[in-house]
Amino acid sequence: MNWGTKMAENDMELDQLFAQARQTRPELPDDLSVRILTDAEAVRLDRLKPAAPPRSVWARILDGIGGWQSMSGLVAASAAGVWIGVSAPDFLPDPATIIYPQETSFVVADLGLDTTFLEDAE
């Protein structure tokens, strides 16, 4: 058999193999079809979702200080501060006396001096 005949035979065999391959192309299995359509549905629904509304000024401030959790911590700390200010424990100096010193007349009375001359003057 010469080389040309051999090649022609090989070509015919190859064409036969291609024809066979065309006849046995795989069908789309149902489970793959479901996977593909599930993806399509997810993409479609995602696209139909309305855009998020613009955020309010208050929401943006809240985000800036770290959200509601930080806010609750801030509120608790402030409340504790107010409580200490109003009703200080005994071992702390009374903040009222630091900010507003006592009036002079009380100081004089406390020293036990005679103040009747003040009453006489009236």
Added chain:
Amino acid sequence: MEDLTSPLHEIRGASCAADMSDDVLLRQFANGDAAAARELTDRLAPRCLSVAMRMLGNRAEAEDVTQDAMMRLWQMAPNWVSGQAKVSTWLYRVTLNLCVDVQRKKRPDRLDDVPEPEDGDLSAAERLQDAARKDALQAALSQLPDRQRQAVILRHIEELPNPEIAGIMGVSTEAVESLTARGKRALAAILAGRQDELGYEDG
């Protein structure tokens, strides 16, 4: 949530979608039409799977590539410009690129673990010989360089015209002719070495 996979949906979608072009269906899907997705899947996914099976020689990988290629189609839908190219051309190109990615990631020795669907009405001996022939084609295909393999599969198994293959592969029609011719010659030479195993002398 509307269930795309239900039979009811199939009935509703089938009446009109079958007459539309891929282009129109894709636009309808982008506009929120769920039935268009089913019709596009029925038309295009089997082609992806067929090409991917021949490129990879592995069913599970081919199915993953098909799902991935179709996912890209769904995501691309709103940006599709009608009339510029065929949807199927775009999808074939995506499929081939995904196959190349898969091949790069896997070891060469996994190229030809290729179970093929078997025909029901053949004798056991015929089935064996038939399987050997199909495996022979797959094994031979897997020895071709990527571009030759792509061109041969698209031309001789998918039966696409050369200009469309040129569009898919991003080369000229002449380049496609050259790739398919060289690919065929190489396949014939590879198979010639295995002729005795395939039982052609008897058939």
